[in-house]
Amino acid sequence: MTETAPRPTLEEVAALAGVSRATVSRVVNGGDGVRERLAERVRRAVDELGYVPNQAARSLVTKRHDAVAVVIAEPETRVFADPFFAVQLRGISKELTAHDSQLVLLLTEGREDHTRVGRYLAGGHVDGALVFSLHLDDPLPGLVRRAGLPTVFGGRPGWGGGTDGTGDAVYVDSDNRGGAREAVRHLVGLGRTRIAHIAGALDQTSGVDRLEGFRDVMGESEPGLVVEGDFTPAGGERAMRELLARHPDVDAVFAANDLTAAGALRVLRETGRRVPDDVALVGFDDMLPVAEQTDPPLTTVRQDIEEMGRLMARLLLRTLDGDGDGDGDGAGGALDGTPAGMVLPTTLVRRASA
Amino acid sequence: MTETAPRPTLEEVAALAGVSRATVSRVVNGGDGVRERLAERVRRAVDELGYVPNQAARSLVTKRHDAVAVVIAEPETRVFADPFFAVQLRGISKELTAHDSQLVLLLTEGREDHTRVGRYLAGGHVDGALVFSLHLDDPLPGLVRRAGLPTVFGGRPGWGGGTDGTGDAVYVDSDNRGGAREAVRHLVGLGRTRIAHIAGALDQTSGVDRLEGFRDVMGESEPGLVVEGDFTPAGGERAMRELLARHPDVDAVFAANDLTAAGALRVLRETGRRVPDDVALVGFDDMLPVAEQTDPPLTTVRQDIEEMGRLMARLLLRTLDGDGDGDGDGAGGALDGTPAGMVLPTTLVRRASA
Known part of the structure; x- marks a missing residue:
């Protein structure tokens, strides 16, 4: 194991910047009400010492983890064998990276692992979830719903008439x-x-x-x-x-x-x-x-598989940044309880086989 | 967005099981000091209601997230194009699944994203990290070290004479x-x-x-x-x-x-x-x-790439379950500050090309 180096503390940052602990804390948690000159001094001290704020404590204040889970309801052998997933992940990854949000890919060996995935999702580690490649009777939509996380699905869910937790889901699909x-x-x-x-x-x-x-x-x-x-x-x-x-x-x-x-x-x-x-x-x-x-x-x-990925990420981030659906209820989601899908057009590409 | 279903509360579990909140809490957090008959009643109520314990609160008690991060220091386009990573992940995934620990793959678009990865690692979301495909001057070992997480590296790190944070790393490599x-x-x-x-x-x-x-x-x-x-x-x-x-x-x-x-x-x-x-x-x-x-x-x-993955995961889990290195210091890691590597043998396989 890597021997644990002593982690720089909030106190050390405060001492180096010549400000109070409370000021450091305010800057680290978003900077509200701190004069820019002071905030800049704190940020420089943070950089110099390599201070990493305690995210768990921080997220109690900000309620944000700056991380999004991606759950692919397939065994990882298929995820890696089918380029579809790599391309969709590339789209998601580009969009999340542009928003400084960490892509957290939750790998499952098989369907029996979905309970564990649900536990992780409910555990306060991510701000939202992107879920794709759902199968009939998949327990994932229910688990995600119970975790209380904003979610965007890749592909129309539409199983079980909404009783599976996808009844008012937002999804991105192709035609x-x-x-x-x-x-x-x-x-x-x-x-x-x-x-x-x-x-x-x-x-x-x-x-x-x-x-x-x-x-x-x-x-x-x-x-x-x-x-x-x-x-x-x-x-x-x-x-x-x-x-x-x-x-x-x-x-x-x-x-x-x-x-x-x-x-x-x-x-x-x-x-x-x-x-x-x-x-x-x-x-x-x-x-x-x-x-x-x-x-x-x-x-x-x-x-356009990569664009589907980008769009999924964009819809989720928009919801996290405020009320995504414009209905003013702060909850995101469809207006009337029916699935709200973004369906992208397809085009026929002619080559030699037909 | 999926509309958030009301999450069952601890109180509801207590009411259904006919026990106190404190009893439910003790069972959910490991069950110490609760009679088996009562514990069983609580577990049945948990199942019935689909109660998900607040992991953040729970991990404050248990200090465990039952999740392990895998960080591959390559852009995701390479991760998905080279079957080496899929095979190593399969080994890791099998071992973690057998221990009911969630594999959390942190994807990066590029090297400039490693700071964000370090922030996630330090954020109290995982118990340890498996890091592979390190490059010269990679900031990752230092970030992982600063995050204070038990770590096993895939492949000999060995850059920078240990000043990069890998000086006493445990690693798994081939010969x-x-x-x-x-x-x-x-x-x-x-x-x-x-x-x-x-x-x-x-x-x-x-x-x-x-x-x-x-x-x-x-x-x-x-x-x-x-x-x-x-x-x-x-x-x-x-x-x-x-x-x-x-x-x-x-x-x-x-x-x-x-x-x-x-x-x-x-x-x-x-x-x-x-x-x-x-x-x-x-x-x-x-x-x-x-x-x-x-x-x-x-x-x-x-x-044996899959076995390398399994072994990395096994070494990490052993450390998390106790003192992995047997030196009694509770820290894991090498005995004398030098890299502790497990080096697997290789064999020549003869086919037609030579």
Whole structure:
């Protein structure tokens, strides 16, 4: 262990600055009512001694920790394997850094750890939470609600009709359903007639919404042309094999994300099918470098993942800095108890695969 | 924002359990001196109401947060791009989860954010810290020391002769120098005579130690055969081009890690060199799937990265649970003020590239 160096005390700062303890305390806790000349002397003494205010004591006064928790409801193996999370975290991190707020990522091994996460959230260590990748029946929204923390969700929660604690949640999402419709209409426009969908995980709203978009265009005929994947390349391979076994004549596939499409592409090549000549393929995300480096590069539905992260952080910080929703109740949140979502548009990016 | 549900209070728990507030408080804070029958009644009431003890107040009594910070001194873009960190975090996460301690990952956009990290560490939010990927002149060890937190470092710190706060640090490392020696001796044993080294980042001890191992075998002749990389594939490509420009007759390369080797391999293929026939190539890490999926698969020096993570966490938890170093001073840490390292062995894994 690092031997503990004696920590400079408030008294030492006061002595060096030639002011009272109370003055130092006021400056450290926001500087109200201290003349600028004195405050400057205190700040210089703080710097010189490397004084670190006792945050626990300070936050009793300011009620702020200058830290925001990010909770991703996935095992960390998936968090690190899927670039989606890295890009969203980059957006969050940039925004929090600009506001001198510390990003605290709470990692979980599995869902059984969510109680412990709830305990940490309730423990007075962070000012608010950003929660994403929720699954059906996830205990997290309830835990976050009980912790009493301002929260912004990434992706539409929408499970359980609000009884799970997300009924009046603020969230940031992409237009998953509209983007999926555009992808499928593009395949129809190419003259394809046997169009299949490899869905994402259907215990997540992003998976459900993209499937709904597919059905908006294709209707409910031929349910065999829909196979559930799980947003991973391995899931895409498995689903593609299943699809080809059932429908060897498939001539187009809309995959729920680019990683799924990359897995499907491997199986199409293995079975001697040319893309796009025999089977046209569209992904979702425009995840780089994945979408550009497949052979052929992927036609896909672009969503601005980094911007989603920034926006989540911005909405949360705005609430922490005051009343975020303008309804004057000081609580943030939606006006009427219904979910308040910011839904970002998507765009179809055409490359060689469809 | 999620509307804040009224949080169940201590009073409500006491009323439901039919005991006094003081009894509830004692049970919640460890249960000393409360009869088991009563304690059980309180615990049932806590569960039923979903009561979350005020952690800040509780930790004033127990002095424990049941949380450990992990600080990686790299921008998050690198943390997510290099599987090394994911694997080490997996080891840490498993060990902490087994001890019901929350993993709190503090992400930084850049080095200038380390002051904010130090503030969070000093703020009474975690019991200890695991710090890895330190760079030369990194302010982190000093900040951690000042925060007064028990700390275990990943990788030998060893900069600044201890004046940076790492003088008596406990750390977990691999035998980087010994592993590098084994790699280079293997290349010598294959009859190679123009053996080059693409070093890692030389502001990190892992980079320096692997270079030292190379020099132990090759001596200091032909300094042009050493080019500095940065542990990334792009750095490996750049270094390999530089090396070939200077020494087109190179017949073996020891790369500082597998990602560097993968980058070097691309350039060797591009320039029409066969591996291993024309140029033998050895990596470091045995990072899967990278090392197995290159063409040809990599001969490499294996280090057990997940076990390093587990061991770091175990050493820290042992210190938190009592006096970790057995010297009876209750402080943890080395006996004599010198760095106390646990150095794990490495093994050469032979595949097709050398």
